[in-house]
Amino acid sequence: YLDTRKPKNFPPGPRWYPIIGCAWQLSKLRKATGCLAKTTGELAAKYGPVVGVRVGTDRIVFAYGYDAIHEFTTRDEFNGRPDGIFYRTRTWGQRRGVLLTDGEFWVDQRKFVLRQLREFGFGKKSMSDMIQGEGSAMVENIKKKIEDTGGACVLRMDDLFGIHVLNTLWTMVSGNKCTSDDKEIRSLQVILTELLAKVHMDGALFSHYPILRHLCPDYSGYTMFHGVHKRMWRFFALEIQKLKATYNPYDLRGFIDVYLKMLHSPERKESFTEGQLLAICVDLFVAGSETTTKTLGFAFLYLILYPDVQRKAQEEIDRVIGRNRLPNLNDRPHLQYVECVVLESLRMFGCRAFIIPHRASKDAYLSGYLIPKDTIILGSLQSTLLDGGWANPEIFDPERYIKNGSIEVPDRFIPFGFGKHRCMGETLARANVFLIIACLLQTFNFTALPSEPPTTDFIDGVTPGPKPFKALVTLR
Numbered sequence: 001y002l003d004t005r006k007p008k009n010f011p012p013g014p015r016w017y018p019i020i021g022c023a024w025q026l027s028k029l030r031k032a033t034g035c036l037a038k039t040t041g042e043l044a045a046k047y048g049p050v051v052g053v054r055v056g057t058d059r060i061v062f063a064y065g066y067d068a069i070h071e072f073t074t075r076d077e078f079n080g081r082p083d084g085i086f087y088r089t090r091t092w093g094q095r096r097g098v099l100l101t102d103g104e105f106w107v108d109q110r111k112f113v114l115r116q117l118r119e120f121g122f123g124k125k126s127m128s129d130m131i132q133g134e135g136s137a138m139v140e141n142i143k144k145k146i147e148d149t150g151g152a153c154v155l156r157m158d159d160l161f162g163i164h165v166l167n168t169l170w171t172m173v174s175g176n177k178c179t180s181d182d183k184e185i186r187s188l189q190v191i192l193t194e195l196l197a198k199v200h201m202d203g204a205l206f207s208h209y210p211i212l213r214h215l216c217p218d219y220s221g222y223t224m225f226h227g228v229h230k231r232m233w234r235f236f237a238l239e240i241q242k243l244k245a246t247y248n249p250y251d252l253r254g255f256i257d258v259y260l261k262m263l264h265s266p267e268r269k270e271s272f273t274e275g276q277l278l279a280i281c282v283d284l285f286v287a288g289s290e291t292t293t294k295t296l297g298f299a300f301l302y303l304i305l306y307p308d309v310q311r312k313a314q315e316e317i318d319r320v321i322g323r324n325r326l327p328n329l330n331d332r333p334h335l336q337y338v339e340c341v342v343l344e345s346l347r348m349f350g351c352r353a354f355i356i357p358h359r360a361s362k363d364a365y366l367s368g369y370l371i372p373k374d375t376i377i378l379g380s381l382q383s384t385l386l387d388g389g390w391a392n393p394e395i396f397d398p399e400r401y402i403k404n405g406s407i408e409v410p411d412r413f414i415p416f417g418f419g420k421h422r423c424m425g426e427t428l429a430r431a432n433v434f435l436i437i438a439c440l441l442q443t444f445n446f447t448a449l450p451s452e453p454p455t456t457d458f459i460d461g462v463t464p465g466p467k468p469f470k471a472l473v474t475l476r
């Protein structure tokens with residue numbers, strides 16, 4: 001704690017004070033800028049694309065810009081994931097799951113999960129049908145509300161997508177839908193949203209100062225973090241038990257069944273355990289539901305703020321599909337403009353977010369600076385999705401991707417990261433965002449309420465989201 005000496009050739013950054021490190025300067029900047037993404041932008045403007053800080057016990061390096069992010073996400077010596085109280089509290093004190101593990105354990109588990117998710121839907125017709133089913137359920141629900149209220153209804157848009165996104169994820173994982181009256185999963189979603197707004201990609205107070213979880217568990221964030229995770233373990237453990245009770249090796253319903261089969265297989269590696277299965281379920285829930293839901297939240301926020309974009313997307317849907325059938329994933333290549341709305345929505349979510357923390361697994365050099373073993377590395381996506389060469393980056397402009405009649409995505413468009421830790425749910429996420437936007441725009445107009453115009457201000461956190469906002473929804 002008292003060692004304030006920077007390692008020689010560590011990246012430049014604010015001064016390190018005893019015990020707190022740079023916490024004071026970072027918190028001041030955060031207050032001034034309002035979020036962690038802009039804070040890293042300010043630091044990069046002052047110190048360069050690789051900035052080194054210390055907060056309590058953690059040495060953290062912020063990578064800003066395509067070159068630095070490309071370098072750390074593609075080199076094996078930076079492909080570790082952080083370890084410590086914060087990360088282990090997620091999985092009952094051990095290192096489990098696929099989101100925040102590394103080494104051979106992670107390689108085996110990642111390979112298995114990706115293969116099986118592909119088997120249970122990714123890129124298949126079943127995935128299109130499943131998401132279309134959710135889109136259709138949303139359309140019917142909203143139509144009913146409009147009917148009940150006599151021609152128009154007001155909806156909380158940031159709240160609209162959660163259960164439907166979760167259903168698509170959970171159907172692949174378990175073979176079952178969460179029913180809309182399943183109170184526990186709904187309340188888990190609510191507390192997860194709260195938690196992800198309270199912690200940040202650089203951790204929480206108790207991760208920088210682990211002793212605080214004993215001294216002031218509430219204030220340091222430990223009680224809430226641990227409590228939410230305990231509820232998630234309980235929920236998913238119960239679901240796994242239910243599936244175990246009806247398990248049939250000749251009729252595998254989803255990812256959990258396949259994993260259970262592997263647990264009985266003679267080829268089972270030591271890292272495959274029931275605890276690990278539980279941790280994977282928690283990881284997929286945490287990584288998959290909030291990210292997609294909030295991307296959809298930003299999509300509709302900007303579609304309301306840019307009515308011309310909304311109208312153009314609707315005209316394309318009318319031209320290509322008409323109004324007599326719902327869109328499906330085969331329509332994607334023909335709905336070029338809607339696909340670009342998806343890209344812009346991913347950019348608007350991503351530019352406020354970070355790549356999941358990496359860790360140097362040994363001493364190594366990044367952009368010429370020494371990154372000692374166990375330093376945490378954070379990549380700010382603001383640096384590639386907002387800064388770094390976009391024309392009018394604050395404007396929601398789907399047409400920026402259309403060049404000579406086809407879609408061209410620049411290299412710096414990396415909302416799913418890249419390298420070996422690249423997002424495992426990209427296919428599902430893109431499909432969800434595309435089909436839900438297409439289904440809703442086919443049937444409804446979304447406009448701002450003059451009394452409560454939405455703003456592009458957002459709630460910062462691990463997965464940034466739009467502030468609560470409403471829309472007036474009418475039938476087209």
Ligand code: HEM
Pocket residue numbers: 073098099100110169283284287288289291292295349350354355356357415416417418419420421422423424425426428429430
């Ligand atoms: C719009 C939605 C999504 C966005 C923007 C997104 C973005 C990302 C990013 C930036 C990473 C970090 C890559 C790195 O650390 O280098 C990541 C990792 C990950 N994502 Fe996603 N994600 C989304 C949806 C999903 C979904 C639906 C799932 C689950 C099916 C998922 C599962 C994961 C997992 C398990 C990892 C960790 C991969 C690893 O470390 O090997 N994500 N995602």
